[in-house]
Amino acid sequence: MHEEVLASVMANPSVVPTMAIWGWQIAVYLFLGGFTAGLMVFSGWAVLTKREERAPFAATRAPLVAFIALSLGMTTLFLDLSHKINVWRFYTTLHVTSPMSWGSWVLVLVFPALIIAALDGLPVGFPWLAGWLSGLPKVGGLVVVPLLRLCRWLRVPAALLNIGLGMALGIYTGILLSGFNARPFWHSALLGPLFLVSGLSTGAAMMVLASPKAEERHMFGRIDLALIMVESIILGLYLADMLNGDLVQRQAVGFLLGGAGSRVFWLGFVPLGLGVPLLLEAAMWRRTFLIPGALAALMVLSGGFLLRGIVIAGGQETGWVTLQNQFNPALLGQLGAIPSPDPRF
Known part of the structure; x- marks a missing residue:
């Protein structure tokens, strides 16, 4: 029996590794991480500037x-892990050069x-929940009430x-990818x-x-208007930076440009996540109307998720190395002309 085998490096996944492994879980995690960051920043700002009555x-x-x-x-991130039992290893060390470790x-x-x-x-924002927790037998008066007082003392x-x-x-969610x-x-x-700015906008x-x-x-409608403008500028700078990069970067940003x-990107995120909310919030500069304001807010939230989904997909579609699998018929003919080795040796 005479066999001929043609091998190509393109058949070896270790030569040109792929990373099309991140799906909706990572997009949701990055979106909720940025959303949380926005809420944290504005919550702390409202307390420090004593705006509890204006911004309850x-x-x-x-x-x-x-x-x-x-x-x-964090739940969606955990679902994405291949070896979930090893998640505790993240907290056994700190790698100062690793964004994921930070x-x-x-x-x-x-x-x-x-x-x-x-x-x-809790007592002001969710009084029914605070009352229920404070009234729990054994732990309500001994644990919950003192804990609420301690947190009140630590509010600043x-x-x-x-x-x-x-x-x-907020900024870590982008640095993780970069x-x-x-x-x-x-x-x-x-x-x-x-x-970061997108997360603040969703908050x-x-x-x-x-x-x-x-x-x-x-x-917050006025604040979001300013944030959308800043987000649009940064997005434009990102596109310009990629288009002025080397050939591979220009090819990578082609994921968005055709x-x-x-x-x-152009029919979903740009008009619905940036353009229409920008126009609606600009029109409500003097007075915010309930339904248009809610519509703009929903679009901003949807746009925040779309942005992260697009970026996750774009990063996994492109790479620095592109190898072409070249097939040479003449080489194949030469291989066929080589006599088979004597089976006795």
């Missing part, structure tokens, strides 16, 4: 919403800061922590600021959507 949702309810959102985000430790600090702020706002330090850690969490140097679509220092949109007070909705992600 931000000062008292937003921390609990942020805690729930981040918990859901992010894992930031998340450890975020939860206590959020819990303190949430418990501080907790507000400072929420602002600082919220900024770190740290993957092998992915030209992600290899930009602008991803961190872009995700402001939540205030507009959920606050029962018209003054608070109007205030490639597989162009429709979602």
Whole structure:
């Protein structure tokens, strides 16, 4: 029996590795992480500037919403892990050059800061929940009530922590991706600021959507208008930076400029996540109307998720190395002309 085998390096996944392994779980995690960051920053800002009466949702309810959102985000991240039992290894060391290691430790600090702020706002923001917890047998009077008083005493330090850690969490979600140097679509220092501003924008949109007070909705509508403008500028700078890069970076950004992600980007995120909310909030500069304000806020939240989904997909579609599988018929003929070795040797 005479066999001929043609081997190509393209058949070896170790030569040209692929990373099309991140799906909706990572997009949800990054979105909820940025959303949480926005809520944390605005909650701390409302407390430090003594705006509890003008912004009651931000000062008292937003921390609990942020805690729930981040918990859901961490759940989706856990679902994405291939070896879930090894998650504890993140916290056995700190790799100073690893954005993922820094992010894992930031998340450890975020939860206590959020819990303190949430418990501080509980009696005013969710009085029924505070009353129920305080009335629990055995633990209500001995544990819950003193804990609420302690958190009230720590409200200013907790507000400072929420602002600082919220900024770190928001920018980390972009730095996490930009740290993957092998992915030209992600290899930009602008991803961190872009995700931070987008997260702040979604946090402001939540205030507009959920606050029962018209003054608070109007205030955060104005804030969100400014954030959308800044986000649009950073996005434009990102596109310009990629188009002025080398050939591989220009090919990578082609994912948005006529490639597989162009429709979602130009027909979804740009008009619905940026353009229409910008126009609606600009039209409501003097007075915020409930339904248009809620519509703009929902679009901003949807756009925040679309942005992260597009970026996740774009980074996995492109790479620095592109090898072409060249087939030479003449070489094949030469291989066929080589006499078979004597089976006796």
